[in-house]
Amino acid sequence: MNAPATAHDARALRRALGNFATGVTVVTATAPDGERAGVTANSFNSVSLDPPLVLWSLDKRSASHPVFAQASHFVVHVLAADQIELSNRFARAAADKFAGLEPEAGRGGAPLLDGCAARFHCRLHQQLDGGDHWILLGLVEAFDDFGAAPLLYHQGMYAAALPRSRPATAAEPLPGWLGDNLLYLLTQALQAYQASYQPRQLATGLSSGEARMLLVLEQHSGLDACALQREVAMPATEIELAEMVLLRKGLLARGDTGHELTALGREQAATLWRIARQQQQDIQSGLDEQDLAACKRVLRALIQQG
Amino acid sequence: MNAPATAHDARALRRALGNFATGVTVVTATAPDGERAGVTANSFNSVSLDPPLVLWSLDKRSASHPVFAQASHFVVHVLAADQIELSNRFARAAADKFAGLEPEAGRGGAPLLDGCAARFHCRLHQQLDGGDHWILLGLVEAFDDFGAAPLLYHQGMYAAALPRSRPATAAEPLPGWLGDNLLYLLTQALQAYQASYQPRQLATGLSSGEARMLLVLEQHSGLDACALQREVAMPATEIELAEMVLLRKGLLARGDTGHELTALGREQAATLWRIARQQQQDIQSGLDEQDLAACKRVLRALIQQG
Numbered sequence: 001m002n003a004p005a006t007a008h009d010a011r012a013l014r015r016a017l018g019n020f021a022t023g024v025t026v027v028t029a030t031a032p033d034g035e036r037a038g039v040t041a042n043s044f045n046s047v048s049l050d051p052p053l054v055l056w057s058l059d060k061r062s063a064s065h066p067v068f069a070q071a072s073h074f075v076v077h078v079l080a081a082d083q084i085e086l087s088n089r090f091a092r093a094a095a096d097k098f099a100g101l102e103p104e105a106g107r108g109g110a111p112l113l114d115g116c117a118a119r120f121h122c123r124l125h126q127q128l129d130g131g132d133h134w135i136l137l138g139l140v141e142a143f144d145d146f147g148a149a150p151l152l153y154h155q156g157m158y159a160a161a162l163p164r165s166r167p168a169t170a171a172e173p174l175p176g177w178l179g180d181n182l183l184y185l186l187t188q189a190l191q192a193y194q195a196s197y198q199p200r201q202l203a204t205g206l207s208s209g210e211a212r213m214l215l216v217l218e219q220h221s222g223l224d225a226c227a228l229q230r231e232v233a234m235p236a237t238e239i240e241l242a243e244m245v246l247l248r249k250g251l252l253a254r255g256d257t258g259h260e261l262t263a264l265g266r267e268q269a270a271t272l273w274r275i276a277r278q279q280q281q282d283i284q285s286g287l288d289e290q291d292l293a294a295c296k297r298v299l300r301a302l303i304q305q306g
Numbered sequence: 307m308n309a310p311a312t313a314h315d316a317r318a319l320r321r322a323l324g325n326f327a328t329g330v331t332v333v334t335a336t337a338p339d340g341e342r343a344g345v346t347a348n349s350f351n352s353v354s355l356d357p358p359l360v361l362w363s364l365d366k367r368s369a370s371h372p373v374f375a376q377a378s379h380f381v382v383h384v385l386a387a388d389q390i391e392l393s394n395r396f397a398r399a400a401a402d403k404f405a406g407l408e409p410e411a412g413r414g415g416a417p418l419l420d421g422c423a424a425r426f427h428c429r430l431h432q433q434l435d436g437g438d439h440w441i442l443l444g445l446v447e448a449f450d451d452f453g454a455a456p457l458l459y460h461q462g463m464y465a466a467a468l469p470r471s472r473p474a475t476a477a478e479p480l481p482g483w484l485g486d487n488l489l490y491l492l493t494q495a496l497q498a499y500q501a502s503y504q505p506r507q508l509a510t511g512l513s514s515g516e517a518r519m520l521l522v523l524e525q526h527s528g529l530d531a532c533a534l535q536r537e538v539a540m541p542a543t544e545i546e547l548a549e550m551v552l553l554r555k556g557l558l559a560r561g562d563t564g565h566e567l568t569a570l571g572r573e574q575a576a577t578l579w580r581i582a583r584q585q586q587q588d589i590q591s592g593l594d595e596q597d598l599a600a601c602k603r604v605l606r607a608l609i610q611q612g
Contacts, residue, residue: 007430010356013358013446014352014450014589015451016424016426016449016450016451017424017426019329019353019452019453019456020328020331020350020352020384020423020424020456021327021328021449021456021458021467022326022327022328022329023326023327023328023367025326043351043352043353044322044326044351044365044524045326045350046323046326046349046362046440047329047349047436047438047439048437049319049320049437049438050437050438050527052316052319053436053437053439054323055441056438057351057353057354057422064336077327078326080375082501099378117325117326118322118323118325120322120323124570128434130354130359130361131353131355131357131358131359132356132357133353133359134355135353135361135441140319142598143322144321144322145318145321145325146325147325147461147508147511147513148325148504148505148508149500149501149504149508150325150460151325152327152458152467154329154456155453157469159467159468159469160467160468160497160500161327161468162465162466162467163460163463163465163514163518166384170401175409179581180602181585181586182499182586182589182590182598182601183499183500183503183585183586185602185605185606186492186496186499186605187496188609189454189604189605189609190489190493190496190607191466191467192465192609192611193489193492194489195388195455196611197489198454199454202453205453207453208469225357227341243391276487276489279488279489280487280488283488283608284488286518286607287604288600288603289371290600290602290604291412291604292488292592292604294597294604295597295600295603295604296488296491296599296602297594297597297598298385298593298594298598298601299491299492299493299494299601299603301592302494302495302589303370303491305498305589305592
């Protein structure tokens with residue numbers, strides 16, 4: 001085995017930690033003086049069922065910490081797949097993160113947000129020291145289980161969950177009723193495509209997020225931060241991290257109007273395109289050309305309907 | 307707002323907590339006497355970068371606890387998408403969970419498993435009381451960032467991550483180079499399909515896992531536990547939870563040869579099939595019939611290639 005990296009490089013550690021996928025939560029609270037706080041956190045997890053305990057951690061430098069330390073309660077909102085904007089809103093510093101939301105008040109006055117997948121109404125149970133973060137343990141007093149497709153976070157990118165169904169094998173072909181179901185076929189086909197594609201892309205040493213950034217910057221030079229964030233669909237902090245990695249690898253250089261690809265970066269982008277093209281060719285070589293064209297028409301129509 | 311459920315019903319709480327998606331880890335350690343332990347955990351999370359701290363929690367009743375309490379180190383393995391079997395292996399009690407694996411020894415002798423997305427080599431930093439679990443804090447001394455598609459866990463089911471790309475809109479149609487890329491088209495089409503399908507399914511009040519169990523049991527009556535687990539592709543503990551929910555809702559009854567759907571359960575299954583068929587009809591109504599047949603041929607071919 002190769003010697004593992006030591007933990008001294010905080011950026012490399014953060015990148016490695018990004019391999020652990022999580023949901024996304026927004027945690028809210030109100031201090032006794034009425035000041036409200038809300039932060040985006042993916043450090044949430046359940047700890048215990050009896051007593052019912054959950055935890056999450058908060059940066060010790062966070063301006064919201066005094067509110068969470070004084071409030072009797074906090075509410076954890078597990079975000080649904082369509083709440084990327086809410087996630088971004090509470091991840092940014094702002095004078096009033098709740099502007100325009102008019103949240104109802106829950107236990108201890110904690111602001112309640114709507115449209116999420118689940119909510120956990122917690123009494124602050126303990127605040128533990130966790131290095132540069134506080135670990136906040138909450139006793140769950142009540143909860144809402146709305147059930148919704150979840151928003152995910154992996155390698156610095158938002159993602160959706162693709163339920164894994166049992167793949168068909170040559171020995172056990174699809175039963176007729178499933179073999180004709182478009183959703184099942186789409187899910188399985190995508191799973192098969194990704195299984196052969198992702199290892200090729202990851203073999204370049206770039207995470208999915210870094211690869212996406214590189215390709216977007218190659219297509220659109222001189223994007224401002226806001227346009228870049230829209231194009232890559234990644235949170236601002238992760239864009240920063242990916243930028244640092246790409247800068248350090250010499251794939252990107254600071255230019256007058258933002259970041260620009262270096263010659264090496266253009267070469268790496270060309271490699272990524274080559275991998276994507278090669279993969280597409282490998283996949284398509286066994287397929288009937290007219291069927292393939294028809295398939296793409298159908299997929300485009302589905303996208304337009306969505 | 308409806309009054310939220312109180313936290314007294316542990317099963318309902320566990321179900322609600324399942325809305326928070328996570329990656330899956332296997333944590334290993336070796337005691338000074340050479341005894342090895344390994345457990346599947348999805349309670350892992352990062353806490354701090356300076357010092358580098360991570361945490362996970364372990365059931366106080368776990369037979370593996372003495373090993374983790376005595377070992378100087380533990381290693382957290384973040385599982386890759388193709389490691390469902392490893393996840394199931396370390397989730398089950400067994401005389402020797404490592405049989406046939408022949409793991410190398412890492413820091414403090416902790417068994418090292420291969421093929422995962424990332425590994426964190428940790429010195430046991432602190433063991434905190436977390437109700438019916440111990441919270442284990444580790445100081446990350448070294449790590450491996452292999453980068454791989456992650457295994458996910460959501461609502462009791464394994465899942466894959468589907469990177470969210472910026473969807474095309476009528477105002478900004480797909481640029482040509484993307485509009486012809488099969489992977490991009492598949493991803494976007496599935497995202498669009500799911501966005502309209504999942505809310506209809508979740509409106510039945512069943513989680514995705516419960517709905518899948520019900521449909522599998524309707525198709526195959528009298529499955530033994532092992533065959534059921536293979537068909538639904540869910541971990542054993544989650545199958546138990548889904549069974550309890552379905553029993554309590556009166557959709558399932560204990561029979562002589564395992565669980566059987568009640569009349570109400572068959573009605574609910576029929577509703578789920580109706581939703582799936584209706585969704586498929588709505589989606590397909592605008593599509594050319596021959597194109598659709600060609601598309602399904604292509605998707606089946608992709609699945610066979612995978």
